[in-house]
Amino acid sequence: MKKQLPQHIAIIMDGNGRWAEVRGRNRTFGHLRGARVAREMIEACSELGIENLTLYTFSSENWLRPLEEVSFLMALLSRHLKRERANLVKNNIQFQAIGELSRLPQSVLDEVEATTEATSACTGMKLTFALSYGGRQDIIGAVKSLVAEGVPADQIDEAAIESRLLTKGMCDPDLIIRTSGESRLSNFFLWQSAYSEIYITPTLWPNYDESELNKALEWYRTRERRFGRTTAQLNQQKSSGQKRDQVPELAPPQ
Numbered sequence: 001m002k003k004q005l006p007q008h009i010a011i012i013m014d015g016n017g018r019w020a021e022v023r024g025r026n027r028t029f030g031h032l033r034g035a036r037v038a039r040e041m042i043e044a045c046s047e048l049g050i051e052n053l054t055l056y057t058f059s060s061e062n063w064l065r066p067l068e069e070v071s072f073l074m075a076l077l078s079r080h081l082k083r084e085r086a087n088l089v090k091n092n093i094q095f096q097a098i099g100e101l102s103r104l105p106q107s108v109l110d111e112v113e114a115t116t117e118a119t120s121a122c123t124g125m126k127l128t129f130a131l132s133y134g135g136r137q138d139i140i141g142a143v144k145s146l147v148a149e150g151v152p153a154d155q156i157d158e159a160a161i162e163s164r165l166l167t168k169g170m171c172d173p174d175l176i177i178r179t180s181g182e183s184r185l186s187n188f189f190l191w192q193s194a195y196s197e198i199y200i201t202p203t204l205w206p207n208y209d210e211s212e213l214n215k216a217l218e219w220y221r222t223r224e225r226r227f228g229r230t231t232a233q234l235n236q237q238k239s240s241g242q243k244r245d246q247v248p249e250l251a252p253p254q
């Protein structure tokens with residue numbers, strides 16, 4: 001039974017570099033291991049019946065890393081997508097990438113496109129790689145679209161912005177997991193995380209596994225998601241048969 005499973009999990013996979021460095025290895029060794037863990041978590045989430053999984057795979061700011069590390073990550077991504085394509089199809093997982101994809105090298109773009117295309121008819125979990133992605137850049141893009149379309153100020157509301165974000169059509173993440181103990185969003189899903197439950201674990205990403213994922217899901221089940229309302233209102237909503245996360249129309253101010 002799907003007991004209070006988050007519909008959308010987003011993961012900030014952090015700690016690859018530190019994991020490698022404490023072992024006296026090059027940071028790239030950590031990324032290699034990180035890619036393996038990403039594959040395991042994709043399969044685990046899909047088997048659990050999670051509808052949406054987003055992995056923060058490469059941020060807008062990651063372009064500022066040493067060229068050698070960026071090149072390694074790009075080659076790893078391209079190889080990973082090529083290798084995993086058939087597995088994604090086999091597991092009925094639909095893939096997409098969001099971000100400033102035009103900044104990616106052609107070799108990565110080709111694999112992103114081929115994987116998106118190959119999995120387009122899959123009806124299971126939706127897997128999103130946030131790639132060359134920045135939350136601020138996403139919001140700037142939405143604002144630019146509004147201006148370019150000449151949308152008048154009085155028609156700008158949450159729906160107008162949401163429909164112009166790169167996550168258009170996706171539900172917001174219910175649960176954001178960040179590994180390696182850092183308690184920040186690092187420019188990830190700034191708009192979309194407004195009501196996300198944020199789970200931080202000290203575990204470094206290369207050590208992350210299914211038992212860690214289960215711990216995060218257990219914790220999520222204990223959360224009371226109020227969306228700005230009170231516990232009493234939630235209980236009333238529950239007894240009237242409305243869904244817990246269904247946000248009712250606000251009563252007009254008295």
Ligand code: FPP
Pocket residue numbers: 013014015016017018019027031032034035038039055056057058062076077080180205
């Ligand atoms: C953070 O570790 C990791 C990233 C730069 C992005 C995530 C990349 C991977 C997990 C590898 C590739 C993934 C796939 C799916 C092919 P960090 O280097 O910031 O670690 P640190 O904070 O310890 O330095």
